[in-house]
Amino acid sequence: MNTIYDAKILIVDDNADLLALLCEQLRGAGYGKIRTAQSCGGARAAFAAGQPELMILDINLPDGDGFSLFRALRAKADVPALFLSARDADADRLFGLGLGADDYLTKPFLMQELLLRVQHILQRAYRAELSAAKPTVLQLGPRSVDLNDAVVSLPDGKTLALTATELALLRKLAENRGHIVTYDAICDAVWGADYYGYENSLGVHIRHLREKLETEPGAPRFLRTVRGIGYKLTKEGEH
Template identity: 35%
Template sequence: MLANSHILIVEDDPVASTTLSAYISKEGYRVSTAPDGETMRELFAKGDVDLILLDISLPDEDGFSLLREVRRQSEVGVIMVTGKAEDVDRIVALEMGADDYVVKPFNMRELFARTKNLLRRTQLAHVVRKDEAVKRFSGWTLNIPRRTLMSPTGDDVRLTMFEFELLAALCQNAGRVMTRDSLMDHVSGRDRAANDRTIDVLVGRLRRKLEATPADPRIIVTVQGVGYVLAGEG
């Protein structure tokens, strides 16, 4: 199933693009390449892209603006690729909806492993699991089998894959404090660095969607020094 996936590489360096494309194609995946934002739009508009490897620095526009554009219309998996190692770029990418972030020069095998992991999670997101239920909290409804979120006014609210997984973990443990480490296990399935702020960034994104006043959260509550708890069940 994974080997039939379509991966779009958005990279203006022809050597890097060709090398990465050849490596991924050799593993049996279908690969398309785009040297700029305009070509990326044309390829993405065909509707069959499963994952995007998106360089931040492109000749016509930066990857952040393209990520923002993609997230307005799709929850396709996105891994940001950049030559910058600053934490602020990684945090901004996550806040804008990226699923992962790698820094050049990267290990090709590691990047491919991250790509497979994200594809696996993206495809599993479409599988209905009969043993899971609909969760309700503070007027909101999270349908776990269908992976949908409905607001108290009946509007559908779009969630990224990792936002959904984090909210589902909190809902399934409503009223119980969950540490960042345990939430990271639910969200990414891989070890985190000691300074990794992924969970805090995702919580911030969820609060902006769920809370009437994100700066004064009443649904996803911070427990200082421990983690987070969903406090609005029912």
């Protein structure tokens, strides 16, 4: 797995409409390897067909419950899991977490919150694997960036130094190159969980970064804005 978006995700929920919405939102965020099931039996078959890197499990299923399903699947492989439930009792949440689940989300929930929790689970569970796959040199048209030395090399041989904040921004975008990275995810990566107050300065840092990365900063070719969502570092040849 080179990025979290390469992760194979298994979603189990008996609500067909919610299942379709979850798939749509996850695929829209860049996750392309998704299997679904609407029962415990279907989940076991999907798991056997290809071990996922993350399970999103409803608790109330027609032929059993998510807790028992989780125990059965975790006996086969140590796969991280996020529980979804309409039951918000603390006892259920604590029981699920006590079984070894990574997170628990109560219905109804905001899709943006689910996407953030999925992102955090994958980053935490596969930190070592993702770190090994991180790029060290980034090619952006005629310019190249050494992410270890925080230096941008220009075609004429000159170099530009990146600030610590610019480097952190670029690392986050480079790790997810070709995919949208939300404003919240970028701020969290750069300033940590307590990033509130820094959101307004994000655009300023992005502008400065474009001045160093782009031949025409006013018409960026690589560091694109996805209005209302976040930013995306495009791949060579992508428009």
